């Protein structure tokens with residue numbers, strides 16, 4: 001997860017987009033308003049495009065307020081939050097299914113590998129769930145059914161992809177070539193939005209879940225104050241405090257709030 005203070009401003013939005021492209025699973029943007037009010041059209045377009053590849057959260061949090069930042073960071077790090085993996089998994093299944101016929105040969109094998117990893121994760125999760133149920137954990141009927149349905153869908157896609165690999169006219173030499181460039185192709189699959197890192201059906205279950213972690217922080221919150229360098233002497237303290245309150249004090253608050261993580 002990436003946290004960007006001032007994440008709905010110009011620099012913050014550019015950073016958000018780059019982080020989403022680089023594969024962050026969630027981007028959290030903080031600002032005092034918590035809304036993209038007055039965002040220029042070009043940034044709105046960028047944000048809309050970014051939101052198709054990465055969950056984007058807008059949080060109202062004044063970066064110069066230490067308590068607010070601590071609460072915000074802790075809220076986003078608590079186990080079970082951002083439990084959208086089932087949606088992500090569903091998206092992947094839908095995307096793979098819709099691209100099955102037209103998928104270029106070189107993407108078939110990496111897609112197959114991705115789905116096989118997902119399948120393994122689903123099976124591990126089911127196993128873990130049934131173990132926890134024995135110790136009194138509560139798994140709803142819907143959640144259990146969801147895991148089973150997802151597994152069926154994944155198994156079905158795997159068998160279809162295997163047919164393409166085995167029977168789609170790909171000879172041994174071509175197969176070897178595909179394997180050789182496997183890691184390169186896996187990156188392409190990631191670029192298509194097929195990310196396995198965060199796919200865990202654990203999050204569809206009412207069980208203790210993994211703790212979300214902040215991997216990246218960009219401190220882009222700021223306010224401008226013209227005339228700061230050659231200030232009006234009477235107004236200078238207010239002007240400095242307005243600008244440096246969020247920049248320097250905000251950075252310090254972030255440092256303190258994340259020390260506890």
Ligand SMILES: NC(=O)c1ccc[n+]([C@@H]2O[C@H](COP(=O)([O-])OP(=O)(O)OC[C@H]3O[C@@H](n4cnc5c(N)ncnc54)[C@H](OP(=O)(O)O)[C@@H]3O)[C@@H](O)[C@H]2O)c1
Nearest residue numbers: 006008009010011012031032033062063220221222223246
């Ligand atoms: N753009 C540049 O070329 C450039 C160059 C050098 C330095 N900078 C500095 O980099 C920073 C960001 O630039 P920018 O162009 O992205 O500015 P921007 O478009 O005005 O964005 C600033 C963002 O910070 C938020 N913000 C302001 N005070 C905040 C606070 N106390 N807590 C949380 N969020 C706060 C604002 O939202 P709310 O108003 O809703 O809080 C806004 O989303 C500024 O400090 C700027 O001085 C920019």
